[in-house]
Amino acid sequence: MNDILFVQSDKEPRAIIHLDMDCFYAAIEVRDQPSLKGKPVGVGGARDRRGVLTTCNYEARKFGVRSAMPTFMALQRCPHLIILPTRFDVYRKESAVIREILYRFTPLVEPLSLDEAYLDVTAHPGAPGPLAQVIRGLILRKTKLTASAGIGPNKLVAKIASDLKKPNGQVEVKPEEVPEFMEKLPVRKLWGIGEVTGQKLERLGIATCGDMRRLSRADLLENFGKFGIELYDLCRGIDERPVEPDRERKSLSNEETFSTDLETLSECEEKLPELFEELMADLAQKESTRIITKIFVKLKFHDFTRTTVERAGLAPSLDQFRSLLAEAFARTGKSVRLIGLGVRFANTAQDETQLPLL
Amino acid sequence: MKFSATKEKLLEGLQQVQNVVSTRTTLPILSNVLLQAKGNEVHLTTTDLDVGVRGSFEANVEKEGATTLPARRLFTIIRELPSSEVQVEVDGKNAASIRSGQSFFKILGLPEEEFPPLPKFDSAKVVTIRQKDLRDGLRKTSYAISTDETRYVLNGLLFSLKENKLTLVATDGRRLAMVDIELEFPRSHEADIIVPTKAVTELQRLLTDDGEVKMSVGSGQIAFDLNNTLLVSKLIEGNYPNYRQVIPTETKERVTLERETFLNSLRRVSLLASDKSNSIKLNFTKNNIDITANTPEVGEAKESLAVAYKGRDFSIAFNPEFFMAPLRNLTEDEVFLDLIDEMSPGVLKIQTPFLYVLMPMRISS
Numbered sequence: 001m002n003d004i005l006f007v008q009s010d011k012e013p014r015a016i017i018h019l020d021m022d023c024f025y026a027a028i029e030v031r032d033q034p035s036l037k038g039k040p041v042g043v044g045g046a047r048d049r050r051g052v053l054t055t056c057n058y059e060a061r062k063f064g065v066r067s068a069m070p071t072f073m074a075l076q077r078c079p080h081l082i083i084l085p086t087r088f089d090v091y092r093k094e095s096a097v098i099r100e101i102l103y104r105f106t107p108l109v110e111p112l113s114l115d116e117a118y119l120d121v122t123a124h125p126g127a128p129g130p131l132a133q134v135i136r137g138l139i140l141r142k143t144k145l146t147a148s149a150g151i152g153p154n155k156l157v158a159k160i161a162s163d164l165k166k167p168n169g170q171v172e173v174k175p176e177e178v179p180e181f182m183e184k185l186p187v188r189k190l191w192g193i194g195e196v197t198g199q200k201l202e203r204l205g206i207a208t209c210g211d212m213r214r215l216s217r218a219d220l221l222e223n224f225g226k227f228g229i230e231l232y233d234l235c236r237g238i239d240e241r242p243v244e245p246d247r248e249r250k251s252l253s254n255e256e257t258f259s260t261d262l263e264t265l266s267e268c269e270e271k272l273p274e275l276f277e278e279l280m281a282d283l284a285q286k287e288s289t290r291i292i293t294k295i296f297v298k299l300k301f302h303d304f305t306r307t308t309v310e311r312a313g314l315a316p317s318l319d320q321f322r323s324l325l326a327e328a329f330a331r332t333g334k335s336v337r338l339i340g341l342g343v344r345f346a347n348t349a350q351d352e353t354q355l356p357l358l
Numbered sequence: 359m360k361f362s363a364t365k366e367k368l369l370e371g372l373q374q375v376q377n378v379v380s381t382r383t384t385l386p387i388l389s390n391v392l393l394q395a396k397g398n399e400v401h402l403t404t405t406d407l408d409v410g411v412r413g414s415f416e417a418n419v420e421k422e423g424a425t426t427l428p429a430r431r432l433f434t435i436i437r438e439l440p441s442s443e444v445q446v447e448v449d450g451k452n453a454a455s456i457r458s459g460q461s462f463f464k465i466l467g468l469p470e471e472e473f474p475p476l477p478k479f480d481s482a483k484v485v486t487i488r489q490k491d492l493r494d495g496l497r498k499t500s501y502a503i504s505t506d507e508t509r510y511v512l513n514g515l516l517f518s519l520k521e522n523k524l525t526l527v528a529t530d531g532r533r534l535a536m537v538d539i540e541l542e543f544p545r546s547h548e549a550d551i552i553v554p555t556k557a558v559t560e561l562q563r564l565l566t567d568d569g570e571v572k573m574s575v576g577s578g579q580i581a582f583d584l585n586n587t588l589l590v591s592k593l594i595e596g597n598y599p600n601y602r603q604v605i606p607t608e609t610k611e612r613v614t615l616e617r618e619t620f621l622n623s624l625r626r627v628s629l630l631a632s633d634k635s636n637s638i639k640l641n642f643t644k645n646n647i648d649i650t651a652n653t654p655e656v657g658e659a660k661e662s663l664a665v666a667y668k669g670r671d672f673s674i675a676f677n678p679e680f681f682m683a684p685l686r687n688l689t690e691d692e693v694f695l696d697l698i699d700e701m702s703p704g705v706l707k708i709q710t711p712f713l714y715v716l717m718p719m720r721i722s723s
Contacts, residue, residue: 047655085595085596277391280508284508315504315505315506317505353720354531354680355701355717355718356714356717357533357534357604357703357717358529358531358535358601
């Protein structure tokens with residue numbers, strides 16, 4: 001590591017950069033095959049009929065193609081979409097190059113995936129906006145790939161900001177600008193608000209964070225339970241989570257809340273392949289080297305009670321998840337509001353580890 | 359279509375093909391078996407679009423024709439029939455009447471035309487191999503195939519045709535099993551292909567100790583023709599990792615082990631390997647191996663084996679399951695274990711061309 005003398009800092013406000021590579025996998029593929037330039041390109045599950053796209057470039061997005069969209073649906077929207085298989089070894093190599101650049105500026109780097117990271121640059125003498133500019137420039141020079149950045153006093157604001165001028169852009173939100181920035185922000189941009197909560201908020205007449213600010217803590221608690229307390233802070237742009245370098249994930253899961261509850265096991269089973277594909281894609285992207293010790297299925301029922309079935313020693317496969325799902329469903333027979341699939345990892349710092357051969 | 363056959367023949371025929379049928383499918387036709395009655399045979403075909411099997415059974419065909427019927431349902435009905443004589447008659451709407459003794463069943467099928475045809479192999483490269491050799495090779499390797507779907511090229515068995523050898527390789531990234539089979543084929547037929555697990559499992563079910571199997575390698579697919587049965591499968595696309603590089607070229611210590619004795623000891627000791635750590639330790643001293651396992655707050659196990667060993671004293675830990683798998687699938691009385699040190703892969707060998715490379719586990723103490 002370089003001579004960074006300004007590591008830790010209690011300085012307030014903090015300066016956080018959220019750095020997000022622009023359609024990372026697709027961009028790498030287009031860079032490596034210049035003939036693809038200007039054409040709609042997707043990367044991911046072409047080798048299987050039930051495949052899901054991991055990512056796609058902006059040309060493809062113009063046709064309504066999105067990341068995590070099933071391949072067949074993507075092809076319906078954009079029949080001339082070029083679908084390439086993933087090359088994770090290449091992506092990982094590029095990611096390592098990018099991380100090396102990030103560590104030149106701060107040791108407080110929290111990678112979220114191969115193509116996304118938070119940086120805490122509070123202690124850096126440079127102003128965070130120009131700093132982000134420099135980092136993006138270095139990445140472009142080294143990898144010929146563009147990145148977008150969001151700069152803010154916390155992770156929440158930085159993350160939302162990085163999405164605003166994509167691709168190849170950046171947005172800085174100064175601490176004093178946060179209230180105004182949040183005012184018009186749609187609530188769905190907040191972490192944890194998906195389809196179901198979003199609809200519920202709409203019914204309450206809440207579309208933006210500004211609208212939400214008019215609700216008291218008690219109102220939010222009543223409507224959204226514990227999550228409501230969090231929402232109270234989130235809609236004000238308050239987020240105290242520190243940037244955690246080298247945070248080791250203990251588990252990885254993928255879950256979905258359904259707009260209508262699922263009544264039968266077979267209805268639940270129908271949802272499995274997609275959840276599974278997404279989990280696998282996520283796993284390959286984020287934690288492809290970890291040893292999986294357990295797999296689990298979590299169900300949340302219509303009455304918000306929940307149950308989790310987990311089993312050690314199983315590799316994550318659709319069949320294994322299906323049998324766990326059947327077991328979890330049989331426990332209550334209640335209609336299901338949410339299904340989550342996940343894996344737990346062995347602690348890498350464990351005393352005993354199976355050494356890899358390949 | 360109308361035919362009669364013995365219950366046994368019908369069951370045997372269905373058993374060969376029914377495992378391919380997927381239990382849950384979005385295409386109902388894939389749950390069905392295609393029946394084609396012609397001459398004095400009824401051909402049966404099933405497919406899940408990745409793997410397909412075609413077999414046949416002897417029958418007295420009164421009226422030729424074809425239909426498709428739900429495979430599992432048909433199988434369970436035939437299995438329960440009271441008499442050994444079975445008569446099947448299918449009307450123009452693909453409804454099958456099954457009569458046997460006092461029983462009558464009517465099950466509804468789907469038209470033959472909806473059934474996806476098995477792929478054609480026009481310009482395939484054909485290699486012939488003794489069924490017994492392939493069966494033996496698959497048994498010695500297939501248990502090491504990875505089930506980790508994030509490493510999909512490892513979710514199958516490598517068939518490497520090179521220099522008049524068929525090399526079969528399976529690995530999950532922690533251990534690797536490999537077998538060489540001598541085989542004659544032209545240079546132009548050399549290829550590296552990855553056959554998916556499901557096809558390997560089906561193939562193992564179909565192979566016998568007699569006769570030959572004709573392997574046809576087409577683009578992206580493979581067919582195995584076993585006298586009366588045909589198995590076709592898509593191949594896994596991608597490059598198999600360079601497995602040669604993980605096979606140690608040197609060895610420091612070699613011990614000869616009695617396979618069954620060693621397997622039994624491992625099995626007993628592993629009872630005290632915990633779920634969490636799941637390792638057993640081999641402690642080598644002069645002419646002796648101590649196999650040990652312990653689980654904190656549960657207990658420990660130890661077993662000593664007298665062996666001819668003259669090397670240095672050292673300990674190495676392995677996942678017991680990974681160690682027992684090859685021992686269970688080999689038939690030889692004696693196996694050789696080659697070791698270098700506690701952090702390098704161990705290699706299990708026998709007299710014939712077989713290798714099992716296993717990475718040890720790292721233990722802090």
